[in-house]
Amino acid sequence: MTPLSQLLPGQFGKLASLNPERGVDQRLMALGLLPGMVLKLVRRAPLGDPLAIEFGGQVVSLRLAEAESLIVDVAADCPIQRPRATS
Amino acid sequence: MVALVGNPNTGKSTLFNALTGLRQRVGNYPGVTVARKSGSCDLGNGTKVELVDLPGLYSLAATSPDEQVVTDALSGNISGERQPDAVIMVADATNLLRNLFLASQLAELGLPVALVLNQADIAKEQGLRIDTTLLSERLGGIPVVMASAWKGEGVIDVRRAIALTLERKTLLPRVVWPEKILAALEDIKAAIFRDTGRKITSAEAQRLIFDSNSALAERLQWKPEHRDPVIRQGRETVRQSGYNPLAAEPLVHYARLRKVLEGVVKEGAVRNSRSAAVDRLLLHRFFGPVLFAGIMLGFFASVFWLAKFPMEWIQSGVDWTKTIVAPPLDAYPMLQSLLADGIIAGVGAFLVFLPQILILFLFIGILEDSGYMARAAFIMDRLFSWCGLNGKSFVPLLSGFACAIPSLLSTRTIEDPKARLATAFVVPFMSCSARFPVYALMCAAFIGPHYGPGWQSVVMVGMHCVGLFFAVPTAFVLTRLVLKVKPQPFVLELPRYQMPKPRDVLWRMWQNAAEFISKAGTVIFAITIIVWALSYFPRDAAVAASINAANPTAAEEVVKAKVQAAYVEQSYMGRFGKAVQPVFDPLGFDWKITVGVLASFPAREVIVSTLGVTYSVGEGAKADSRHLLQAMQDAKWSEGPRAGSPIFSLAAVLSLMVFFALCSQCGPTIATLAQETGGWKWAAGSFVYMTTLAWVAATAVYQVVIRIS
Known part of the structure; x- marks a missing residue:
């Protein structure tokens, strides 16, 4: 189990848990980021923060401080078919 | 009336423009700074309907003013607005699952819905095939059409779909909630009716229970001491059904949507994403x-x-x-x-x-x-x-x-x-x-001649910081x-x-300009007229006569400038400037500068021409006019402890520039600030804050520099 913020750019993981009490997490859930979802840390902004993550065919930016309750399982068997391209 | 709803970045506004053909009206929703765009849409069958373009959003969970407006507008809770007769949901065809989450929430409102799968061209390019007939069947028979608003394709189908929806009033099937959750929602509705006498919809009850901090709670005027125990109890009931109450909504909706979309979307060979490639360059670390x-x-x-x-x-x-x-x-x-x-x-x-x-x-x-x-x-x-x-x-x-x-x-x-x-x-x-000419004048009048062009540039850059x-x-x-x-x-x-x-x-460029002219423009116009009147009246003809008589041999230009200076001096603005000069004394301003400062509250660059008038060099003075610079360099204090010393000293020049850097001397800014923040409260706050700050900072600069130099 790894906090999302510790993922390396390009690394995949499966969302293990989040904290629905937080507004950020509620927003991400509305976008479809639910436990079990495969996500990828696409990159960090040039200044290190925020992060860009890809899941369910979309790229979303979120701040490190706001991503703290997102825990991912990097060991999980992430289906190799990447989240569908967003062309 | 028909409402256009959808996620951001789905081409919703492009579709709106295509449907209404720019016959649009732009206004504001009451009490908030959320734009209301509406237009007349031809349905292709000879009838027309009013179409409202609601702000883009991902979820009905109302956390921002934009989202709150959408929820309120769709529930018919905005005063002076009818509840829409139907909703056109615009979805991005390339990401149906996420887009349909909002549609699935909309179902709870019980309004007829038509679904537009926009950006069909891009979906096709990505090799996606969408079975709209099957999707329509799974969604209770609502019209589902493909369109590409950008290319203008399928817009006629959207018109037909709107007509069909208004005619048949087909509803989206609601999510089947577990019994416990339904019970919790009913409890909340009953409790609100008991405590406030209001009837709310099931959709609104869901907002109260599912959103960690719903803005709806405040609008219902439901007292926290009544509200909190009911909501806590409701969430407890949801938890008994095995769901975290704050995650139940997306979990249930997404689970259902996955089933709805099964077999509807056929993916082709995944191609490398063009956006990702562009991002590799545009978001590259270096x-x-x-x-x-x-x-x-x-x-x-x-x-x-x-x-x-x-x-x-x-x-x-x-x-x-x-x-x-x-x-x-x-x-x-x-x-x-x-x-x-x-x-x-x-x-x-x-x-x-x-x-x-x-x-x-x-x-x-x-x-x-x-x-x-x-x-x-x-x-x-x-x-x-x-x-x-x-x-x-x-x-x-x-x-x-x-x-x-x-x-x-x-x-x-x-x-x-x-x-x-x-x-x-x-x-x-x-x-x-507009601050530039002020800095330029002061630098040319004092910094340049005394310290050279090097320091002049340093001061110019410093002032911008x-x-x-x-x-x-x-x-x-x-x-x-x-x-x-x-x-x-x-x-x-x-x-x-x-x-x-x-x-x-x-079109957006024009809309913004038109709104500026109609709102801020009128205020700016009014301010200009008021300041004109203050510096024009009273105008006693005797003043001009006595100056003409005293200078029988002087050139016409010179006399004219003197007359103008005399008129400004005894105008309301001039009298007021002299009266409040003590306020600006700690900043090192004499009454002429004070009048200039006051006259430039509507527009700060006005000080240059006002100084031109008060220093009798005539109207239309520019920052580089030789006469004005000379007059300023020659100006000396005529009375008081500083009598005989030059007015434009290093301290006064720096103080004046700092004052202009910080002071809220711009009528249009105040008017626009009021327009953009939805009232005069913040505009007034900004004016008072900036002006006070300018006074304090300029005083500090003057008092410190005059002691050092």
């Missing part, structure tokens, strides 16, 4: 910021330099109109001055902002519609987040160095209401181009301590890159 700086520099230079020419044309147009209108009225000097210096100057005062507004919004339109704006915010966010702003504050603050008016309008691109307000509040601190130096702590304090608005998490979609559609960009 090249990203370099390209960003280049793009923004080009953008700023255009706003600054490109606008210069049309602004000069407008200015010469105004001057030309004066020369045409004025001479026939030589016999009526009052009417002549009212027309030339009041009305024509007043119209010119807001027309002159149009080129900058148009150019700025041209660029913002391109940046937003192409998808780069979100990337710019992504790159810059770190620099702004610590003081409570966010990456989207960058463009307004940068353009503030050209002019605050278009920058204030551009704060609309910031979704978070707290960051938007704070950004709008600090924009006037940026050293706009003074505002920034105060803006950052202001934003910090404002967002931490003053603003009670709940901050929004900075969750930002980085949408697919797309070619902006010229019609959409030009």
